[in-house]
Amino acid sequence: MRMRGLYLVEPLVAVYAFASFLVYPLVQQYVYRRLWQELTNTTYSTSDNNSHCDPSNSTRSYHADVQKAASLFSLYSELFSMIPSLLATLILVAYSDQRGRKITIILPLIGSLVYTLSFLAVSFFELNVYLLILSSFVNGLFGGLGTFLGGCFAYIADLCEDGQQKTLRMAGVDMVIGLLSGVASLSTGYFLQAAGFNWPFFTSALFHCVNLLYAIFVLEETVKRPADDPLDSSPQPNALQRMACGVYHLFxxxxxxxxxxxxxxxxxxxxxxxxxxxxxxxxxxxxxxxxxxxxxxxxxxxxxxxxxxxxxxxxxxxxxxxxxxxxxxxxxxxxxxxxxxxxxxxxxxxxxxxxxxxxxxxxxxxxxxxxxxxxxxxxxxxxxxxxxxxxxxxxxxxxxxxxxxxxxxxxxxxxxxxxxxxxxxxxxxxxxxxxxxxxxxxxxxxxxxxxxxxxxxxxxxxxxxxxxxxxxxx
Missing domain, CATH: 1.20.1250.20 (MFS general substrate transporter like domains)
Incomplete structure (x- = not known):
């Protein structure tokens, strides 16, 4: 007998925010250190207490080249992630009107888990750092943050009849994102100093895994599909057309x-x-x-x-x-x-x-x-x-x-x-x-x-x- 599910999406948002922002600040630092090693052929020193504002700092000549390479790396990662994620968001969240909201929550969680595990693999086995751009692209194919939040807000809108209740629950989601991301961002520095990069990446992947299990087995669906739904018998082009035209029909x-x-x-x-x-x-x-x-x-x-x-x-x-x-x-x-x-x-x-x-x-x-x-x-x-x-x-x-x-x-x-x-x-x-x-x-x-x-x-x-x-x- 299947246990009764919950109509609470806020725990998903909280764990997602914490797990994601546990990694985001570390990504920039990890890429920066790897590029430093590649461009300068020296080990990145974490014990250098000289201020970067100090003109007598002898390492300042390296910072410009490394920062330029790191900024280009971030630009490429963002572009490779943004383009597929925009398309996935537009299709999946509109598609959820007919097939349910959970698909817009579960798929981004899978993408985030793959993304975090790829960082763990690159860090643990010291693989080529540019493989992380490929992981950004894969994460974008699953929808990313835009699809996840779009699905969560649509899920809340399904549950709220009263306009004031809808406003307060959506404001609560924004508050949860801000607080949990702030706590995660503050803890990353101490985590990195105590355990290095591998353990924070592993911890983030573990949180995403727990979140995924909650979304699949505990979270209830708000959009109920009728028993005589013709999804399996309808031609594939018609299904794709319905997905792509959801926003068009909105207006x-x-x-x-x-x-x-x-x-x-x-x-x-x-x-x-x-x-x-x-x-x-x-x-x-x-x-x-x-x-x-x-x-x-x-x-x-x-x-x-x-x-x-x-x-x-x-x-x-x-x-x-x-x-x-x-x-x-x-x-x-x-x-x-x-x-x-x-x-x-x-x-x-x-x-x-x-x-x-x-x-x-x-x-x-x-x-x-x-x-x-x-x-x-x-x-x-x-x-x-x-x-x-x-x-x-x-x-x-x-x-x-x-x-x-x-x-x-x-x-x-x-x-x-x-x-x-x-x-x-x-x-x-x-x-x-x-x-x-x-x-x-x-x-x-x-x-x-x-x-x-x-x-x-x-x-x-x-x-x-x-x-x-x-x-x-x-």
């Missing part, structure tokens, strides 16, 4: 008003993600360079303070939602929180001010769960997978583009103004603010649109406000 089968609302929400989400991720990704480099010249310990403390943003943003969403604050106002507060924090970081020159500059950003994550919930409420239950496939793909594309653009801007401006990229991030926050103002002027109510969407026949225009027989939710 083609809806009215103009809903599409305008959905497009505006997507643009706000991704324009803010571009500014947020681009600015945050440059903070560590800014801390390493003069005049701050932070040590690894200070960077760890700074990272720990950054992860508290996820917790405070979650508390902010809960408190403001229960106080009846409008969703658009919550999003506005989060965007302004990010913009003010970036401006302060741009002019920070001391360690104390660098810590204090993070305080205004304590609500900067609030827009993401609120916008996901708003988008989820304006589409029907059968379109949740297609929606979050679209969100995950655009989010992955904007994140990768932001890292590339801000890295280039930082490299071009660091000699004359190292804080320029943070001012750029603050300025780019004006785009989602303008789109948010346009959304507010349109006066479109996502709760009312959700009611109309559920009863809408594909291809039929939604009812206008005075024709609806169901009153809008306040």
């Amino acid at each position: 083609a089968g809806a009215g103009r008003r809903r599409n305008i609302l959905l497009v505006l929400l997507l643009l706000i989400f991704n324009s803010f993600a571009f500014a947020n991720i681009g600015g945050i990704s440059m903070i560590t480099l800014y801390e390493l360079n003069p005049p701050l010249c932070w040590s690894e310990i200070l960077i760890g403390y700074g990272s720990a303070l950054t992860t508290t943003v996820f917790l405070t943003s979650f508390v902010g969403v809960v408190a403001l939602s229960r106080c009846g604050v409008h969703n658009l106002v919550i999003v506005l507060m989060g965007i302004l929180s990010m913009a003010v924090g970036m401006v302060l970081v741009a002019f920070t020159k001391t360690t104390l001010m660098m810590f204090l500059a993070r305080l205004p950003m304590l609500l900067a994550i609030m827009p993401f769960p609120v916008l996901r919930s708003m988008m989820s409420k304006v589409v029907s239950k059968t379109e949740q997978g297609a929606l979050f496939a679209c969100v995950a793909c655009l989010d992955s594309a904007s994140s990768n583009a932001a890292s590339a653009v801000f890295s280039s801007v930082y490299a071009a401006t660091v000699t004359w103004n190292s804080g320029f990229c943070f001012l750029l991030a603050a300025g780019l926050c004006g785009i989602p603010l303008a789109l948010l103002a346009a959304l507010g002027l349109l006066g479109v109510d996502e709760a009312k649109e959700a009611i109309e969407t559920e009863g809408l026949i594909p291809g039929e225009e939604p009812l206008s406000g005075n024709e609806s027989i169901v009153p809008s939710t306040p």
Whole structure:
């Protein structure tokens, strides 16, 4: 007799975040050390206490070549992973509307397990380091982080009937990701110092394995397939066509008003993600360079303070939602929180001010769960997978583009103004603010649109406000 399953995806997200971020900081360090050995024909010294800011440091002449090789390695890994993962996310998460959410959770977990085991093999047997680029490609074929999070958010959307409950659970997922990734990132340095690279890689693989078993045998499916489902008898081209066209039907089968609302929400989400991720990704480099010249310990403390943003943003969403604050106002507060924090970081020159500059950003994550919930409420239950496939793909594309653009801007401006990229991030926050103002002027109510969407026949225009027989939710 099969045991009763659970409808809890949060444990999966927590273990995935911890296992992944236990490895991510080590990957850069491992590749850097291997490339150092190959390019300099010397052993990488871990006992060198000379500051990299010290002009008398004799190893500085090697750092430029190794950093260039390491950055190119990261670029190739990211490209080989991004392209297949975007396609896999678009297909798999949209496909989950008909065949279930668990496929979008299980496949990325398999990819992450293979990815981590490949690092363990390369480290343990000292194989060619460029084999890791191939493992990135394989991980991308299984969907990667975008597919996993898209599937998890679609899973939560299936379970939540109430809009406020949906917002709070999605905010909780963001908080879990932030806290567990922060704990993992802080522990990697001590783990590496005590046990080397092999044991952290093995530990991460073990966590992914446990996660995979939970997803397969414990997690219940939310999308139930009917008994007379024609999946096995339908031609393969038809099945592939249904998978590829999921996002197209998300917009083609809806009215103009809903599409305008959905497009505006997507643009706000991704324009803010571009500014947020681009600015945050440059903070560590800014801390390493003069005049701050932070040590690894200070960077760890700074990272720990950054992860508290996820917790405070979650508390902010809960408190403001229960106080009846409008969703658009919550999003506005989060965007302004990010913009003010970036401006302060741009002019920070001391360690104390660098810590204090993070305080205004304590609500900067609030827009993401609120916008996901708003988008989820304006589409029907059968379109949740297609929606979050679209969100995950655009989010992955904007994140990768932001890292590339801000890295280039930082490299071009660091000699004359190292804080320029943070001012750029603050300025780019004006785009989602303008789109948010346009959304507010349109006066479109996502709760009312959700009611109309559920009863809408594909291809039929939604009812206008005075024709609806169901009153809008306040």
